[in-house]
Amino acid sequence: MYPSFNEADILEDTLQSLSPDILTCLLKDHTRSTPEVQNNIFWATDDYTELGAGYGYHDPILPGLITGERGHVVMPRVKKQKHTQTARSREMAEVFTPSWVCNAQNNLIDEAWFGRSGVFNEEVTLEDGRHTWRTTQGPITFPEGKNWCDYIHSTRLEITCGEAPYIVSRYDTTTGQFIPLPERIGLLDRKLRVVSENVHTSTEWLKAAQSAYRHIYAYEWQGDSLLLAREAMLVSFIEYYLAKFGKMPQAKSIHFMAYIISWNVWQMDGLKGVVPGSCASRVKRSTNLFGDTEEEMEICEGCNGGDIRRHNGTYCLIKDWGDDYPQPRKREKKIRYIDLIKQ
Numbered sequence: 248m249y250p251s252f253n254e255a256d257i258l259e260d261t262l263q264s265l266s267p268d269i270l271t272c273l274l275k276d277h278t279r280s281t282p283e284v285q286n287n288i289f290w291a292t293d294d295y296t297e298l299g300a301g302y303g304y305h306d307p308i309l310p311g312l313i314t315g316e317r318g319h320v321v322m323p324r325v326k327k328q329k330h331t332q333t334a335r336s337r338e339m340a341e342v343f344t345p346s347w348v349c350n351a352q353n354n355l356i357d358e359a360w361f362g363r364s365g366v367f368n369e370e371v372t373l374e375d376g377r378h379t380w381r382t383t384q385g386p387i388t389f390p391e392g393k394n395w396c397d398y399i400h401s402t403r404l405e406i407t408c409g410e411a412p413y414i415v416s417r418y419d420t421t422t423g424q425f426i427p428l429p430e431r432i433g434l435l436d437r438k439l440r441v442v443s444e445n446v447h448t449s450t451e452w453l454k455a456a457q458s459a460y461r462h463i464y465a466y467e468w469q470g471d472s473l474l475l476a477r478e479a480m481l482v483s484f485i486e487y488y489l490a491k492f493g494k495m496p497q498a499k500s501i502h503f504m505a506y507i508i509s510w511n512v513w514q515m516d517g518l519k520g521v522v523p524g525s526c527a528s529r530v531k532r533s534t535n536l537f538g539d540t541e542e543e544m545e546i547c548e549g550c551n552g553g554d555i556r557r558h559n560g561t562y563c564l565i566k567d568w569g570d571d572y573p574q575p576r577k578r579e580k581k582i583r584y585i586d587l588i589k590q
Contacts, residue, residue: 249495252486253425255323255418257478259313266498270310272505273477276514277581278522278564288470288514291523295320295471305524308470321471323410325423343420347378349413350432357437360401362390367437382430386444395445396572399459403434407517408465411476415483428490435463435480439487449492451573453500456484458572460507464565466515466584468523473514480508510566513584519549520585525560526550555585 250261262270271285279286287307295302298320301312313320324343351370358364366387368380389395405413412420416433419426426432438459446452460480467473484504488496516523526547533541549558562583569577 249489252417252482255423255425256319256326257475257482258318259310259321259478260315260318262478262481263310263314265501269481269498269502269505270314272502272509273474273481274308274310275509276522277510277566278513278561288473290470291514292469292471308474313474321474323418323420323423323475324472325418325420343409344412345378345421346412346416346419346426346432347380349416350380351378353413353432353434353437356403356434360398361393367440368432380430380432387441395441396455398441399438399455399572400462400570402462403464405434405465408467408476408512409472411465411467411479411512414463414465414476415479417479417483417486428486431483433483435459435483438463439483443487443491452488452491453496455572456487457504457507458570460484460504460511461568461570463511465512466517466563467512468514468516470514473512477505477508477512480512481505507568513563513565515563515584516560518555519558519560520555520583520588521558521560521562526558527560529559555588 250264252261259270262273274287276286276288287309289305289307290302291304293304296304298317301309308321311317347370350368354364354367354370357366365383368382371379371381373379387395387398389398403414405411408414410420412433414433414435416426416431416436418424439456442452442455442459446455463480465476467476481501481504485496485501488494488500514523515521516525519526526549528544528546531543531545533543545559547557547559549555549560562585564581565584567580567582569579571577
């Protein structure tokens with residue numbers, strides 16, 4: 248009996264039932280963790296403070312806070328109360344995009360890459376004015392000089408991703424309507440479709456899918472939305488594997504995919520490149536020639552002058568996976584996100 252994932256809301260208890268370590272992995276913040284101590288992503292919102300201890304703005308999101316009796320604490324925006332949606336739109340500019348808009352914009356990306364339109368679907372406007380799409384049938388064909396491996400290696404980034412509707416489209420973030428697997432339009436959905444069309448053994452499919460995930464990145468400020476994005480990406484992996492092979496992937500494969508996602512989808516203030524709220528004014532103490540202690544307020548030069556490279560907060564780390572499927576991978580390395588930004 249396989250777990251059911253045919254709803255927008257993914258229960259954290261379901262993920263824990265697959266393996267206790269999976270949810271722990273999805274909650275990890277690699278930037279602030281050390282080999283000895285795991286630091287988790289934090290709430291970064293006051294929406295949950297009324298629930299008591301552990302739900303404050305700066306508190307880490309722990310498995311015990313979102314499972315069991317609290318299993319419905321974290322839920323997609325469309326299922327939140329209307330006043331919470333309004334407040335987050337006002338205070339955090341949280342506005343989610345309908346799937347048909349995500350599809351149209353993702354189509355523009357693929358049109359540029361393939362050199363033609365209508366690669367994965369055709370956009371349709373119904374008589375009542377509603378927008379939708381019609382999925383293309385048959386395997387995707389590639390332009391001269393490019394192949395399916397090139398496509399899964401093409402790197403994509405969704406900024407301020409929220410629940411990552413541009414990356415995976417399990418449901419429409421504005422209506423909550425569940426989208427069947429063959430009709431999905433996310434950037435990662437497209438890569439996984441290509442993988443499934445071109446690879447037919449479990450071992451090679453897993454390698455190719457891992458490569459596809461290594462080339463998808465996203466960041467988000469608020470911890471609950473970030474967790475939802477990570478969960479949606481992980482469950483999408485399970486769904487595509489099930490559709491291809493008629494069975495669940497092994498727990499170790501699910502955990503490794505969760506590990507990739509936990510690196511590639513991270514918590515960040517996108518304007519500063521640092522962990523949200525980590526910049527601060529600090530008191531600098533020194534001793535003068537007469538032995539007196541002097542104090543001087545040291546402000547964050549990045550915040551004061553608008554220079555993204557001069558913040559005193561914690562700059563976020565991501566991973567260059569050195570991926571080159573189907574060839575052996577090069578050595579992976581940690582890098583600062585801001586070091587990828589051209590001056």
